Amino acid sequence: MHRVGDGGQLDRLLRVxxxxxxxxxxxxxxxxxxxxxxxxRAAVRTLMVARALCGAAAARLVVLGDPEARQLAEVFGAVDDHQPETPPVALVTGRVDGGTPRDIPVVHVHGTGTLQAYALFPDDGPRAFEDELPVRVAAFFEQYVWPNREVIRASAERVAWRAKSGYQVRTDTDRRQLRAYGCARLGLDPGLPTITVTAHVPGRDTELFGTTARFAAAEESANWLFVDPVAPEHRHMRSGVGGLSTNILWSLTDVAVSFGDSDLPAFGIPVIQAGFSEGARCGATHLAGTASDQVRLLEEAVATHAKGETILGPEQRERARLWLWMRRCGADVPTQLLPHSAHGPDYPRVLAVNLRYVERDGDPLFSAVHRMWERREPLLTRFDFRHPAGLSTTLTPARSIR
Known part of the structure; x- marks a missing residue:
């Protein structure tokens, strides 16, 4: 992918x-x-949101970064003021950690599609960003998304259908056959439930990951798959299985332990949430906040699935599909200014074309940022969730009255 300082196309982009x-x-x-x-892509997303926020907050733009980033920031209207005399009205950033300030509004910009952003405001509470944000997102979900599930359901089903494009298993018979093949290939007992541990980032959530690995090593009444390498392995454990196809991995998995976002509950596979996820408290997963929680949930998962039952709750599949819809649609803001990240090497050229021919008036980016800022909402949204009638009209094709 193009770096901020790449020449050629970047020079043209700067001029435009x-x-x-x-x-x-x-x-x-x-x-x-x-x-x-x-x-x-990440730099431009951050600058676009910051520029829109300047309009909402009637503020000037100050950018912190290396010289190449500041060169890009200058054409976005940033002023040369690296130590502003007045306290900032907000911080817009592409990364958050334990040191992220909480005494000013913080907007975390990211996205694998068009544009996503999450926000916390000082009145939201004193806890660290990653501790407080899931609580605020869950409150928004319970107030505006879950009550509108009937309106959203058809769209959520369509998003889920598109999201599982890599999983081609259509029937329980297909899944059983793939499961038997996968167990034989890995040398595992097909009669035992299989727990898959995924999305762990080295250096993060070390206590819960260590607890999971130790529990797996001692618990021989289940098969254990670690997507990343774990040493040492035991006869009922396999690690470094990230190379398995989606069809085989999903067919093997009875329960997943995820240290990040996971869509699996949307497809009937329960998840124990052991790491940070913006939607961790939206009710789609079993949340482990402590090592003792993790052990309790793992014990319950092994015992329940050994009996041929499931720990997937009655509402969890639908909640997971609604959260999947939020991430891919409801909280992913389309804007004609920003190209989709999938443009790859063509991204600078497409962005330059957009900036040359697209006017900002009426662009959804600016209205979404204004709405989030004025209402102190925890996430950028494509729709105005406070007007369900408008949401229904937007999501449901208009019917002729004749």
Whole structure:
């Protein structure tokens, strides 16, 4: 992917962006944007949201980053003020950690599609960003998404159907056959439930991951699959199985332990949530907050699935599909200004074309940022969830009255 400082197409992009934005936003206050990511897509996403937030907050733009990032920031209207005299009205960043300030609004920008952003405000509470955000997102989900599940359901089913494109197993018979093949290939007992541990990032959630690995080593009444290498292995454990096809891995898995986002409950596979996820508290997974929680949930999972039953709750599949819809649709904001990340090497060229020919007036990016800022909502949204009638009209094809 293009780095921020790549020449050629970047030079053209800088010229077009300078013409597009024209003047710099002004105001007595400032929005601070952190642009330390060398991926051009991430840098531009952060700057776009920061620029839109400047309009919502009537503030100027200050960018922190290396010289190459500041060169890009300058054409987005950033002022050369690395130590502003007035406190920032908000921080816009592509990364958050335990040191992220909580005394000012923080907007975390990311996305694997078009544009996603999550926000916390000082009134939301004193806890760290990753501790507080899932609580706020869950409150939004319970207030605006779950009550509208009948309206959203058809769209959520369509999103789920598209999301499982890599999983081609259609019947229980197909799954049983693939499961038997997978167990034979890995040398595992097909009569035991299989627990798959996935999405762990080295250096994060070390206590819960260590607890899971130790429990797996001692618990021989289940098969254990670790997507990443774990040493030592035991006869009922296999690690480094990330190379298995989606069809085989999903067919083998009775329960997943996820240290990040997981869509598996949307497809009938229960998940024990052991790491950070923005939607961790939306009710789709079994949340483990402590090592003792983790052990209790693992014990319950092994015992329940050994009896041929499941720990997937009656609402969890639908909640998971609604959260999947939120991530891929409801909280993914389309904008004609930002190309989709899938453009790959063509991203700078497509972005330059967009900035040359697309006017910002009426673009969903700006209305979504204004809505999030004014209402102090925890996430950027494609739709106005406070108006269910409008949501219904947007999601449901209009019917003729004749």
């Amino acid at each position: 962006a300078r013409t597009y934005w024209g003047d710099s936003p002004s105001g007595e206050r400032c929005v601070v944007a952190e642009v330390f990511d060398q991926d051009l």
